[in-house]
Amino acid sequence: MTIQNRRERERAERHQLIIDAARELAEAEGWEAVTTRRLAEKVEYSQPVLYSHFKGKDAIVRAVAIQGCGELARLMRKARPAQGESRLKAAAVAYLEFAAKRPALYDAMFVQQVDIPFGTDEVPQELRDAFGELVAAVEPVAGERDLETLTEVFWSSLHGIATLTHGHRLRPDHHEARLDLMLSALQGA
Amino acid sequence: MTIQNRRERERAERHQLIIDAARELAEAEGWEAVTTRRLAEKVEYSQPVLYSHFKGKDAIVRAVAIQGCGELARLMRKARPAQGESRLKAAAVAYLEFAAKRPALYDAMFVQQVDIPFGTDEVPQELRDAFGELVAAVEPVAGERDLETLTEVFWSSLHGIATLTHGHRLRPDHHEARLDLMLSALQGA
């Protein structure tokens, strides 16, 4: 029993080791540098070991993405301002900072279409948490408008800004002006 | 001289043939199905011919993307409503329809980071035209706000909605509600 336990624990540790290695490699050199061979080398095992933990490379990326959602949720929660200040702006800033500082992670989460269940299925808790933070930020300004729909619009705007900025499609020196314009529009000023 | 001309014309035709084949293949089976071998087979030449026209696969995708921008611009121009109706809404609908109906093309244009010059460099005319259509749609509702910045916000929102919708991250049956909410927010209602 205890041996079984130890083995399971070791397996779980290695599982996480692979996820961390993939994330680190992607953040350091981009996802195109994350090959099963380099990943195997980084965790000091041979390639087939990866496949005893994950169904394929996609599954590894998916695992990284889900944990990334957890981290985003944590960051946004930490960024909740003291009462009185704009929750909407604080959330937007935190979100965009995350996207800018962890582009590879953000890419896995929301750009690459790794088919994480998003709809009616069993949505990972990390995703729920992240979206929940967005909802909480939108709630004070929703007014008559449908909360969830407005949150989706808010999220879309943030996502659009994040990805177009990362692709150098927007003027870099107008970031703050864009953010302010977007926020005041959504606030229904 | 006429021989030279004929050769140049044939080369140009084949150049376009490659671009069309790549677009068709991508639209039919996704970009992951667009390999240099399959593309060569489709145009009935061997692989190296592709490399005599383009520096590499990226350059082919880039060419497809730029022509896609031209098409988007054309569609949005055609969708300009008669006076009185909302230009903003017409532009948004046209943009989102394009993104939904030509997902592979949209992907090449704005999702894959094919480094098309966007900033100060020599921006392709097709891109200018597409952005110009957005500016024209925003202009009537800009009011005191900076036109170009507001257009960037509008574009970001559209892009976010387009990509998150394509990735099944948004509730499909709330598409119109989201669009209306976004438009009325930007309109400064």
Add this chain to the structure above:
DNA sequence: TCGAATGTCTAGCAGTGCTAGATTTGCCTG
């Protein structure tokens, strides 16, 4: 008709994700 230049193809390299089968490792039993 021949030589040369242009154009095109065959064959191959180094890399990818993934896996079958051999090999080693570490456990439990006699």
Add this chain to the structure above:
DNA sequence: CAGGCAAATCTAGCACTGCTAGACATTCGA
């Protein structure tokens, strides 16, 4: 403590990718 067995792990390889060097064919001008 030795032996056998099962589980974990690795080696080697497949079919594919983007890309290219060098052989081959074609077409032009003299």
